[in-house]
Structures are given as structure tokens and as C-alpha cells.
Amino acid sequence: xxxxxxxxxxxxxxxxxxxxxxxxxxxxxxxxxxxxxxxxxxxxxxxxxxxxxxxxxxxxxxxxxxxxxxxxxxxxxxxxxxxxxxxxxxxxxxxxxxxxxxxxxxxxxxxxxxxxxxxxxxxxxxxxxxxxxxxxxxxxxxxxxxxxxxxxxxxxxxxxxxxxxxxxxxxxxxxxxxxxxxxxxxxxxxxxxxxxxxxxxxxxxxxxxxxxxxxxxxxxxxxxxxxxxxxxxx
Amino acid sequence: xxxxxxxxxxxxxxxxxxxxxxxxxxxxxxxxxxxxxxxxxxxxxxxxxxxxxxxxxxxxxxxxxxxxxxxxxxxxxxxxxxxxxxxxxxxxxxxxxxxxxxxxxxxxxxxxxxxxxxxxxxxxxxxxxxxxxxxxxxxxxxxxxxxxxxxxxxxxxxxxxxxxxxxxxxxxxxxxxxxxxxxxxxxxxxxxxxxxxxxxxxxxxxxxxxxxxxxxxxxxxxxxxxxxxxxxxx
DNA sequence: TAGATAATTGTCCTTGAGACACTATTTGTC
DNA sequence: GACAAATAGTGTCTCAAGGACAATTATCTA
Numbered sequence: 001x002x003x004x005x006x007x008x009x010x011x012x013x014x015x016x017x018x019x020x021x022x023x024x025x026x027x028x029x030x031x032x033x034x035x036x037x038x039x040x041x042x043x044x045x046x047x048x049x050x051x052x053x054x055x056x057x058x059x060x061x062x063x064x065x066x067x068x069x070x071x072x073x074x075x076x077x078x079x080x081x082x083x084x085x086x087x088x089x090x091x092x093x094x095x096x097x098x099x100x101x102x103x104x105x106x107x108x109x110x111x112x113x114x115x116x117x118x119x120x121x122x123x124x125x126x127x128x129x130x131x132x133x134x135x136x137x138x139x140x141x142x143x144x145x146x147x148x149x150x151x152x153x154x155x156x157x158x159x160x161x162x163x164x165x166x167x168x169x170x171x172x173x174x175x176x177x178x179x180x181x182x183x184x185x186x187x188x189x190x191x192x193x194x195x196x197x198x199x200x201x202x203x204x205x206x207x208x209x210x211x212x213x214x215x216x217x218x219x220x221x222x223x224x225x226x227x228x229x230x231x232x233x234x
Numbered sequence: 235x236x237x238x239x240x241x242x243x244x245x246x247x248x249x250x251x252x253x254x255x256x257x258x259x260x261x262x263x264x265x266x267x268x269x270x271x272x273x274x275x276x277x278x279x280x281x282x283x284x285x286x287x288x289x290x291x292x293x294x295x296x297x298x299x300x301x302x303x304x305x306x307x308x309x310x311x312x313x314x315x316x317x318x319x320x321x322x323x324x325x326x327x328x329x330x331x332x333x334x335x336x337x338x339x340x341x342x343x344x345x346x347x348x349x350x351x352x353x354x355x356x357x358x359x360x361x362x363x364x365x366x367x368x369x370x371x372x373x374x375x376x377x378x379x380x381x382x383x384x385x386x387x388x389x390x391x392x393x394x395x396x397x398x399x400x401x402x403x404x405x406x407x408x409x410x411x412x413x414x415x416x417x418x419x420x421x422x423x424x425x426x427x428x429x430x431x432x433x434x435x436x437x438x439x440x441x442x443x444x445x446x447x448x449x450x451x452x453x454x455x456x457x458x459x460x461x462x463x464x465x466x467x468x
Numbered sequence: 469t470a471g472a473t474a475a476t477t478g479t480c481c482t483t484g485a486g487a488c489a490c491t492a493t494t495t496g497t498c
Numbered sequence: 499g500a501c502a503a504a505t506a507g508t509g510t511c512t513c514a515a516g517g518a519c520a521a522t523t524a525t526c527t528a
Contacts, residue, residue: 007284007285008242008243008244008245009242009245009282009284010242011242011243011245011327048243048316048325050241050243050318050324050325051241053318054317054318054319055316055317055318056314056316056327057316077313077314079311080290080311080314080329082282082289082290082291082329083288083289084284084287084288084289085288090284091282091284093245093290093327093329095314095316095327170506171506171507172505172506172507186486187485187486187487187488188506188507189485189486189487189488189507189508189509190484190485190486192507192508193484193485194484194485197484209493209494209495209505210504210505211494211495211496211503211504211505212493212494212495212503212504212505212506213492213493213494213495213504213505213506213507214493214494214505214506215505215506215507216506216507229484230465230466230468230483230484230516231464231465231466231483231484231485231515232464232465232485233485233486234464234485234486404475405475405476406474406475420517421516421517421518421519422475422476423476423477423478423516423517423518423519424515424516424517426475426476426477427515427516428515428516431515441524441525443474443524443525443526444473444474445472445473445474445525445526445527446472446473446474446475446524446525446526447473447474447475447476447523447524447525447526448474448475448524448525448526449474449475449476450475450476463515464485464514464515465484465514465515465516466516467516467517468516468517469528470527470528471526471527471528472525472526472527472528473524473525473526473527474523474524474525474526475522475523475524475525476521476522476523476524477520477521477522477523478519478520478521478522479518479519479520479521480517480518480519480520481516481517481518481519482515482516482517482518483514483515483516483517484513484514484515485512485513485514486511486512486513486514487510487511487512487513488509488510488511488512489508489509489510489511490507490508490509490510491506491507491508491509492505492506492507492508493504493505493506493507494503494504494505494506495502495503495504495505496501496502496503496504497500497501497502497503498499498500498501498502
């Protein structure tokens with residue numbers, strides 16, 4: 001049985017890029033210029049360019065860098081979504097990636113004001129399918145929800161979400177971020193203990209004030225490795 | 235930018251099917267009959283048949299059922315491995331699956347004695363690259379190791395490994411299985427507590443003896459859902 | 469019937485999350 | 499300058515579940 005007996009499916013890459021902005025969790029969406037799903041919002045992605053990309057991760061990274069101007073500090077493979085019906089052009093598979101970035105570090109090529117083709121979209125608004133909800137292209141709603149689940153899961157047992165924050169951040173910002181991701185309140189003490197125990201961060205020496213006592217700024221250590229904890233947050 | 239501008243990569247599906255047999259963890263390997271890697275051992279898999287398979291999971295399941303005679307009780311997507319160099323025929327991607335089965339429930343189409351084309355291979359022997367070690371085809375060594383990591387990880391926080399055991403089994407068998415997977419000793423008491431807490435199993439009422447006190451046989455409840463624990467085993 | 473072997477249970481210890489109150493530092497108001 | 503408000507950060511007790519390990523129970527063999 002050789003490959004020639006088989007029609008080859010379409011193969012694409014799509015990424016769910018999260019950030020925290022204006023006190024809410026958002027993902028990057030693009031408005032499609034072409035058919036199918038012309039004018040629908042879709043995840044950033046596209047076909048693998050076998051002449052440029054050594055691997056699918058390469059494709060994902062390249063596409064995200066194209067759109068945001070910077071390489072996301074965290075990128076991992078999420079899942080591959082395949083079926084004969086997810087793309088009207090035929091049997092297709094999309095290798096989906098999951099990425100985090102600080103929106104402050106990005107430089108979206110096209111800002112919403114000039115052209116609505118690239119936009120940070122509030123996760124809440126995507127979950128709420130009432131009102132004037134426009135469905136995402138393809139099965140991108142499903143991919144997004146899969147990614148959101150993974151982000152929530154990882155927030156329970158790792159410091160992963162820090163990659164949504166700028167290079168220097170306060171414990172308070174981290175605390176807020178986690179509460180937004182998990183959608184419930186978490187004890188500061190618990191997060192501070194984990195933050196300390198992870199040994200991933202160092203004080204910058206600077207502090208920043210938000211109307212009250214100044215907070216210490218932290219940054220990732222040079223050689224920091226992502227730590228997994230033995231227990232989940234409740 | 236349309237799909238026509240791009241050469242489509244090859245797309246395959248491969249599965250790592252684990253079982254427990256003769257007190258060791260094994261995976262199913264097949265000897266390749268065709269080039270490339272003719273006569274090398276490889277993971278069960280192959281090209282997606284877009285006319286038969288609705289999704290890649292379908293392909294994985296179909297291939298495994300072909301080889302073992304039964305549908306594995308647990309199958310999940312693992313990761314997609316892609317690169318321009320993993321297959322000498324060109325840029326390719328393999329959607330890898332991770333599956334568990336009780337070898338007692340299988341009926342390998344070809345047994346080792348008659349034809350060595352399908353065989354349960356000891357995981358230990360695959361890790362040990364000394365001596366007369368024959369490398370697996372493609373990047374299947376890497377895929378296998380990825381799968382083994384996932385199995386170990388899941389054994390720490392779920393009852394997943396029970397799917398390596400036959401429909402009826404004892405707590406002692408489960409204990410042994412976990413110790414083999416993790417490669418270290420685990421307190422029986424801890425596992426028994428989790429087993430109870432999971433609420434996934436029920437007594438069959440039967441017992442079985444292995445030379446000493448008879449052990450209670452358990453089976454999965456009809457409506458059992460896989461439970462994840464909040465903490466990892468040490 | 470005693471001894472061996474494995475199954476199962478009891479109980480105390482330890483770790484790290486949850487609750488929650490307390491202290492510290494900065495800003496603004498009078 | 500004293501003090502109130504607000505957020506940053508700490509102390510400390512409780513609780514749940516894993517780890518250690520010994521005690522108890524059931525079954526088989528000699």
C-alpha cells in the first residue's frame with residue numbers, strides 16, 4: 001500500500017494566541033479576506049510552506065510573528081483537528097498551536113482603527129453565543145475552546161500564564177491574571193508561595209505604584225524552566 | 235494565498251498501543267514490508283483513507299482494530315510530528331495517537347511464532363540503545379518516548395492505566411502495573427484510597443487466588459468516567 | 469494445624485493549599 | 499504633620515490527601 005493510492009488531505013496550521021488586556025483575556029483573530037468563510041473571523045494560520053518551514057511549529061511561529069511583529073515567548077502544540085467536513089474544500093487537518101504573549105510587547109501590523117483585519121477579541125464575547133454573535137470560520141470555535149481549557153488547566157498547576165504578562169510585572173498583576181483565567185478568586189498567599197517556590201523569577205529592584213503601596217517588579221530569570229506543581233489549585 | 239501555491243505534505247497516522255504482559259510494559263510494533271525503512275520495526279499506522287475515514291482518530295482506530303482484532307478501550311491523540319526530514323519521501327506529518335489495551339483481549343492477526351510481522355515489544359528493550367539495538371523506522375523512537383512520558387504523567391494523577399488490564403482485575407494487578415509504569419514502588423494504601431475515591435469500579439463478587447489469600451475482582455462501572463486527581467503521586 | 473504469602477486495613481506523619489487576619493508602605497486630605 | 503484609604507505583603511492555623519509502615523485477615527501448602 002503506497003501513498004499514491006490516497007488523495008492527500010489539506011494540511012494547515014492555526015494558532016490560538018492569548019494575551020491579557022484591559023483586565024480581560026483576549027485572543028488574536030483575523031478577518032478572512034478570501035473564501036471560504038470570507039469576512040468571518042478566524043484564528044491566525046494558514047498552509048504550511050514546505051519550502052520555508054522545517055516543521056509545523058515553524059509555520060505557526062512564522063505566522064504569529066508576521067502578525068504581531070514579535071515571536072511569542074510561549075508556543076506549544078495543542079491538538080490536530082481533522083475531518084472530512086471541517087473545510088468545505090475537502091478532507092482537511094489543522095495542526096493547532098497554543099501561544100501566549102504580552103500585548104504590550106506586540107506591534108500588530110494592522111491596528112483595529114485603520115483596518116479591522118487583526119484584532120484582540122475578548123474571550124468572554126466568544127463564549128457568549130447569544131445576541132449578534134458571528135461564528136468563527138471553520139471549526140475555530142472548537143479549537144479556541146480546546147485552547148482555553150488547556151490554559152485553565154495549566155494555570156492550576158504551573159506558572160505558565162506569566163507569559164501573558166510583560167517582561168516586568170508585579171505579583172498583583174499575576175494574581176489578577178490568574179483570577180481572570182480561572183474565573184474565580186484565588187488566595188494571594190497561595191500564589192505568592194508558588195511564585196517563590198518556583199524559583200523562576202527574580203526581583204528587578206524597581207517598584208511600581210498603582211495608587212497605593214508600591215509593588216516589587218519581577219522578571220523571569222535567564223535560565224528559568226517552567227515548573228509544574230504537584231497539586232492543583234482548588 | 236490559496237492552497238494551490240503549496241505542495242501538500244504527506245499525512246499519516248501512527249499509534250503507540252501499550253499493554254502489560256509478562257510483568258512488563260510493551261507496545262505493539264510491526265515489521266515494515268515496504269520501503270522506506272523496509273524490515274525495520276515501526277508503529278502501527280499508515281495513510282489516511284479519505285474515502286473511508288471521517289477523521290484521523292478514525293484512521294488510528296481502524297488500523298489498530300485491523301491488527302489486534304479489537305477496538306482499544308482507550309485512544310487519545312498524542313501529538314503531531316512534522317518536519318521536512320522525518321520521512322525520506324519528503325515533507326511529512328504524522329498525527330500520533332496513544333492507546334491502551336489488555337493484551338488478553340486482543341487477537342493479533344499474526345502471532346510472533348508464525349510470522350514476526352506483529353509483535354508486543356518490551357518498552358525496556360526500546361529504551362536501551364546498546365547492544366544489537368535496531369532503531370525504529372522514521373522518528374518512531376521519538377513518538378514512542380513522547381507516548382511513554384504521557385503514560386507516566388497520567389499514571390500520576392488518574393486511573394488511566396487500568397485500560398491496560400483485562401475487564402476484570404485485582405487491586406494487586408493494578409498496583410503492579412503502576413509500579414512497572416512508574417519504575418518505582420508506590421504504597422499500596424495510596425492506590426487503594428484512590429481506587430476507592432475514583433468511584434469508577436465495582437466488585438464483581440468473584441475472587442481469584444494467586445497462591446495466597448484470594449483477591450477481589452473489580453470491573454469498570456458501566457457509566458464510569460475517568461477521574462483526575464488533584465495531586466500527583468510522589 | 470502451623471507457616472508462608474499475599475490482601476486489606478489502621479493510624480500517624482508530612483506537605484502544601486485554603487482561610488483569614490494582621491502588618492507595611494504609599495498617597496491623598498485636612 | 500496626623501490620619502484615613504488603598505493596595506502590598508506576611509503569619510499562622512486548619513484541612514485534605516499522599517507516604518510510611520505495621521497490624522490484621524484470608525487462603526494455600528506442607
